[in-house]
Amino acid sequence: MRISQLEGKRVALWGWGREGRAAFGVLQQRLPSLPLTLFCPETEAAAAREETGAALTVRSAVTGEALAAFDVVIKSPGISPYGEAALHAGAQGTQFIGGTSLWFAEQAAADGIVHDTVCVTGTKGKSTTTALLAHLLRASGARTGLIGNIGLPLLEVLAPQPAPQYWAVELSSYQTGEVARSGAHPQVAIVLNLFPEHLDWHGSEARYIEDKLQLVTGAAPRIAVLNAADPHLAGLSLPRSEIIWFNQPLGWHMRGDVVHRGEQPVFDTSHTPLPGRHNRGNLCAVLAAIEALGLDAVALAPRVQDFRPLPNRLQTIGTREGITYVNDSISTTPHASLAALECFAGHRIALLVGGHDRGLDWHDFVAHMAHDVPPVEIVTMGANGPRIHALLQPLADAGRFGLHAAADLPEAMQLAQAALGGQGGVVLLSPGAPSYGVYRDYVARGRHFAELAGFDPDAITAIPGIGIA
Template sequence: MHWAELDGRRVAVWGFGREGRAALDALARHLPGQPVALYCAAGEAEAATAAYPSISVHGVAPDADTLASYDVVIKSPGISAYKPELMAAAERGTRSTSGTALWFAAHAGARTIAVTGTKGKSTTSALIAHLARSLGVRTALAGNIGLPLLELDGTVADLWVIELSSFQTGEASGVDLGVVTSLYEEHLDWHGSRERYVDDKLKLLSASSKVLVNAMQPALLARAVDHPGLHTFGDIAGWHVAGGWIVRGAQRVIEASRVSAPGLHNAINACAALAALEIMGYDAIAAAPAVATFAPLPHRLQPLGERDGLAWINDSISTTPLASLAALESVGTKRTALIVGGHDRGLDWSPFVDAMRVHAPDAIICQGANGPRIADALENAGIEGVYRAIDMPAAVAAARVALNGNGCVLLSPGAPSFDQFHDYADRGRRFAELAGFEASTASIQGLGVG
């Protein structure tokens, strides 16, 4: 949908987060004087009215009849496209769009790399941008990573690197290269089922002229195998990790330990980033040394330092059980207390429990809304060292007791934060505070154009 299609129409914006505000600002730029209504949470209505005095602000969620009274609804990504009221309004002629869809429609000529994946999409996106800039390419980094595309509306860049969540992949169009880093179970509450999550995630394939997918995931590769522009990473023919090196085919390029972000999975993310640059026609071999100067993203296996004999690692971004397993792998053989649990989306924790049967850390502290469910599953499987904590402060206290001044405390919850916190960053900052560090307000470096 193009901006011109909104001219003179009855338009509503649903959501007053950063995406919603970006949509309101863009509407004012593209269609000055266009009437618009905003639907937001009751607690946001006063601030919204003060910031946008010329619009009609409603501090309630719209029902189907309300939505049907508009021609177009611009919704924020966190609002499920499968909400019954949205679907009912669509049957009555209301069209839904988003800031992402509007940006792509308005920038059909932009050179774009769009990145999605259950895990690894943020780091891979940031790595691509960092490596491209090391070659002197004017590169924009935006999207789900923390900067709405519409905030860069009108900005010029030679290359756009855009992270897309599963909420946004169906809104992209005309993508030059779509990258899928991984595919696991997530966001079932938004999509309604695992099958729909996978289908929605992989809508990026049909929106892209060329695609780059992780060959180490057979199920993912099988879904992409018929794409005429298919490329892969993680296999011996392309960019992969072998013998402690990042390798292109048979050519050793750079030691994997040079990647500044820790863990094997980040070396694989670097392979994806290098492969993406190469597909887009850039000199990936020349860019490879810049993996050593990449600034790791906060809340993603972020080492906070040592306090009271304990090393503290913040992996608050972890929202799936498989992500917690990857985090555990990254700490190696250190004595470890793992903190898991948070908002319960009904994900299957049995693969995690099975892995704990083979090798469990010294302590697993289960906290938050789904903490009791995780603890029950672990204890029923005969796993030792299971602790129960009602919230994050209790979990950190339990970790201190379990390790007694010797080891590593790893926050990798495997669940969203919404039971106790505003978002994963809020959770990570609180963990840092409880560990004895200043709550970092560090943002992701490299957002915007550079």
């Protein structure tokens, strides 16, 4: 649906975060006479009224009947379409869309393709991969937009002048279906990996995977760049798209630390600034996508050396009194915590895990701790901390590692520092769980971690390269 098609319809916004504000701004600019209603929590209502004046009717009570009074509801990504109120209104004909859908519909050319656009999704590594893609595209001399879930809503860059030559767009599982519903087709779409995530939003692991894959199964990109090593992707058939596989011997893949293009060794990644082997492996996806755009990926590969890692993603924020502090606050799944541990194999580690409990299965994490070299200490915290602690207790009793329980991050930090016993090591915040209920988001959690470690939080939070450059 294009923005012009909203004219004459009963339209509401649902959510007043940055995405909701971006949608409001665009509608005010394009359709200034369109009446708008905003549904948001009472905690946001006063700010919304103050910022918009009489241009918006603000309501804090969200019910299915209230939503059903509108033809179209533009919802923020964090609001699930599978909730009772949305399902009730949808059954009565209300259409739910997001800013992602509007942006793609506006950008599509006459053939339906959003040309020179590369979309990136995956359970882990998508932000770093998208930023790395933008970095290498810019290294080619191309003006490039780095936008999306990485921190810049798409509707904030709806029609920039001059327009970039390329768009690098990060999409969460909340947004991938929006691309399919827009009717537009990205030129290139990358899917890195799939692990259980956001089950409270999607309702089940099967639906999470289905929704995530909508970027390639529903949106039908011209080219899909897929991870041949991921079991959910390896058998995928996409009759409407050309598939380029990475992480397989005929395409871009890693052999040890060296990136190869087929049999051709291209670049040794062992001294790159990319955090973690999984991110170095995702460089293969980036190079495959760049090549799909018609650029010389082999020549651009060494420019990864100039890449600045993103905050909150295996971010080394500094060393004090022999302890190195690593902020991986964006880690919201047990698999992400395992990937973080792999990066520091051979070091003394105090690992901080736990946060909002959305029912993810931690048994794979526990099995890893039973059979692989564990960290020196594990500190559990947050709402799901007791559940993780109980699963790990038998291994701790057997002497595999030290295990400690904390109520919150400040206590967890104290326990981690004490557990390392003045002998140095790494305090690794890789919680494997969201920050909901305690922090506004993972960024706020990472900032608090930096403060507790004695570092300036403002110095660690800027995302390099975001926007158009």
